[in-house]
Amino acid sequence: LYSLDNAFNINDVKEWISKVQRLLSESYNEIIKEIILVAELKIDGNAIALKYENGILKNAATRGDGREGEDITNNIKRIKSIPLKLRLKQQPKWLEVRGEAFISNKSFEIINKYRKLNNEQLFANPRNACAGSLRQLDPKVVAKRNLDFFAYQVYFPDDYDIENNYIDHWDRLEFLKNCGFKINEYSSLIHNEFELDDYCNLWQNKRQQIDFDTDGVVIKVNNIKDQDILGFTQKAPRWAIALKYPAEEVSTKIQSLDFQVGRSGNVTPVANFDPVQLAGTTVSRATLHNIDRFENLDIHEFDTIVVRKAGEIIPEIVRVIKELRIKQSNKFNFPIYCPACGKKLFRNESEAATKCINQVCPAIQKGLLNHWVSKSAMNIDGIGMKIIEQMFEAKLIKTIDDLYSLNIEKLKSIERMGEKSINNLLLAIETSKKKSWNKKLYALGIDHIGEVTAKNISLEFKNIESLRDASLSKENNLSEINGIGLEIIDSLNNWFLNNDNLNLIKNLQSKGFEFVDKDIKKLKNKEINDNFHEKQFVITGTLGTFTRNSLIEKIEEEGGIVKNSLNKKTNYLIAGEKPGSKLNKAKELNINILKEEDLLKLLNLK
Numbered sequence: 001l002y003s004l005d006n007a008f009n010i011n012d013v014k015e016w017i018s019k020v021q022r023l024l025s026e027s028y029n030e031i032i033k034e035i036i037l038v039a040e041l042k043i044d045g046n047a048i049a050l051k052y053e054n055g056i057l058k059n060a061a062t063r064g065d066g067r068e069g070e071d072i073t074n075n076i077k078r079i080k081s082i083p084l085k086l087r088l089k090q091q092p093k094w095l096e097v098r099g100e101a102f103i104s105n106k107s108f109e110i111i112n113k114y115r116k117l118n119n120e121q122l123f124a125n126p127r128n129a130c131a132g133s134l135r136q137l138d139p140k141v142v143a144k145r146n147l148d149f150f151a152y153q154v155y156f157p158d159d160y161d162i163e164n165n166y167i168d169h170w171d172r173l174e175f176l177k178n179c180g181f182k183i184n185e186y187s188s189l190i191h192n193e194f195e196l197d198d199y200c201n202l203w204q205n206k207r208q209q210i211d212f213d214t215d216g217v218v219i220k221v222n223n224i225k226d227q228d229i230l231g232f233t234q235k236a237p238r239w240a241i242a243l244k245y246p247a248e249e250v251s252t253k254i255q256s257l258d259f260q261v262g263r264s265g266n267v268t269p270v271a272n273f274d275p276v277q278l279a280g281t282t283v284s285r286a287t288l289h290n291i292d293r294f295e296n297l298d299i300h301e302f303d304t305i306v307v308r309k310a311g312e313i314i315p316e317i318v319r320v321i322k323e324l325r326i327k328q329s330n331k332f333n334f335p336i337y338c339p340a341c342g343k344k345l346f347r348n349e350s351e352a353a354t355k356c357i358n359q360v361c362p363a364i365q366k367g368l369l370n371h372w373v374s375k376s377a378m379n380i381d382g383i384g385m386k387i388i389e390q391m392f393e394a395k396l397i398k399t400i401d402d403l404y405s406l407n408i409e410k411l412k413s414i415e416r417m418g419e420k421s422i423n424n425l426l427l428a429i430e431t432s433k434k435k436s437w438n439k440k441l442y443a444l445g446i447d448h449i450g451e452v453t454a455k456n457i458s459l460e461f462k463n464i465e466s467l468r469d470a471s472l473s474k475e476n477n478l479s480e481i482n483g484i485g486l487e488i489i490d491s492l493n494n495w496f497l498n499n500d501n502l503n504l505i506k507n508l509q510s511k512g513f514e515f516v517d518k519d520i521k522k523l524k525n526k527e528i529n530d531n532f533h534e535k536q537f538v539i540t541g542t543l544g545t546f547t548r549n550s551l552i553e554k555i556e557e558e559g560g561i562v563k564n565s566l567n568k569k570t571n572y573l574i575a576g577e578k579p580g581s582k583l584n585k586a587k588e589l590n591i592n593i594l595k596e597e598d599l600l601k602l603l604n605l606k
C-alpha cells in the first residue's frame, strides 16, 4: 500500500495540478488543460486492503510497512460495513478493495468510558483505538468496539471491466457502493480551481462537525487511464495529493528544561510545560530537537510558549510569545558539560548536534541497553528504562554484556523483583542469544543502522567479523548494499574503530553470544530442530514464560509456522492457562497438545 504526498497549502495543490497537466500533455502529445479531479476527506484511521475471490472476502491486511502488513482477516469480518460477499450479479475472479478503518468519535468516547470503569489504560485517540482493536486476538472485542470502514479504491481483473466501463474513479466509488461498501458521502467532483478552493475551505472548518477524525483532504485525478499514465513514485501515486490541515497550536507556560543524552551521545533539549490538550492527547513535554533550534527559540524561565504536534504525533515548540515574557527572567543555557557524566560536550557543526563522546557515559550506556532490550531488537520482556536505572544504581550493570552475567542473587537486590519475574527475566536474557543475526546487529544501536539497513547488511555479511573487516577497509563493497550511503559507511567505520565497541563484542562472545547468520550455522552444525522445522503450531490460553509475540517469534526462529486456527495440518496445539475452545477441537482432530513444560523441553530450555 502506497502513502500519499503531502501539500500544506492550496498553492502546493495548484502546483501539483500544473505538474499533472504537464505530464499528461507530454504523454498525449497535446495540451491538456481541463483535468477533472475528485476531492475526498482524508480519514484519520488505519489503511486496510481486502481481497475477494469470486465475490467472497478471503483476506484482509493492515498497511504495515507498505509492503507487508498483518493478517487481520478474522477481525475484519466483524466490521459491519465490510461485506463478506459482494453484492454483484457477475462476480469477478478476484477483487481488491482498499480503504480506511476507523472508529467514530462517539464510539471512541464509549470505549474509553468503559476502559476507565475497568481501570484499563485509555486510548489516546480514535486512530490508536482502531489500530489496537484491529490487532486484538479476540474478534468478539472488535465487534463490540463498533469499527467502521470507508472504501476508497478498487482493483479488479482487466477483462472484468469490459461491459461495466468503470473508467473513472468517481464511477468506481459508485461501483464500490453497489458492491455493498460504505463510501464517504462528502466526496465531490472538482471541475475547476473555484470548486477546489470551495471544497478545501469548507472542510477546514466543517471537519469539527462530523463524527470521525479527518486530517486533510485527498485530491485525485478522476480518469483511471490518466492515473495509469501518471503512475507512482517510490512512495506515493503521482495522481493524488493530500492537503493536510495545519497542525493545531496551543499556548502554555514553560516549567523546566531537561537535557537528555541519547544512546548516540546526542544531547537533546526537552521542555516540560503545563499540560495542554493537543490533537486528542494531553501533552506536557516537547523536544527542542538540537542546539540550533534551542538558540533560535531563545527560551527564558517562566516563558509562555506555543506548542503543536508535528505530523500530528511528536509535540514540538513553535515559538516563544516574547510579549508575555517576565522582565529580568533568566535565559536557559545549553550545557557545556554532559549532564550525565560531567565530561565536556563536543559540538558537531555539520550535524547541528552536541554530543557526549565518553563511551562509558552512563546515559549513553543506559540508552544503548534500553535499545538492546527493546521489542524490535532483543525483545527482552521485563526490562525497561526503570529497571535499567535500578540496575545501574545497584552497580549490577555498566555495559550491555553485563546483562549476561546477571543471576538470581544479583537480581534479588532490586526492589520489587520477585523470584518468578527474576526467572522469567533470566530466561528472556538467555533466549536472546538465539535471536537472528540481523536483529543482533540492529540491537547494537550503531548510528543510522535501523532495522531495514541491519537486515540488508546481514544478507551480505554473514558474521560480525566480515562486517568489521569490510567497514575498516577502504575498498569495501558496502555501498553496493541496498540503501547504504556514505553516512552509514562512515558510521560503521567509526563504530568499529572504537575499542570499547570491539571489547563489547569480545565480551558478549565470551558469554556465548554469537554474531553469525544462524542459517549458515545451522547448516554447518546440522542443528535443525526437527520438532519445529516446518511444523505448524497454534497457541491458546496464556503462558507464564512467554508473551504471545515472543513465543511466536521463538517458534519461527526454530523453523516452525504459527497459525491462528486449527486444521488437519496442525502439528501441535500449545495450551497455556485458561485455554479456549481450541483445546476441545484439537482433541477432536487428534492433534498433539503441548503444555508449557513440554514446550520448554522441546525448545531445550528445560
Ligand code: IVH
Binding pocket: 001, 002, 003, 004, 040, 041, 042, 043, 044, 045, 046, 047, 048, 063, 099, 100, 152, 153, 218, 236, 237, 240, 242
Ligand atoms: S488514497 C495509493 N484516499 O492516507 C494511496 N487515502 O497519508 C492511495 N487515507 O495510507 C490512498 N483517507 O490510509 C486515499 N480518501 C482517501 C484517504 C486515504 C485516508 C489514508 C490512507 C493512506 C494515507 C496516506
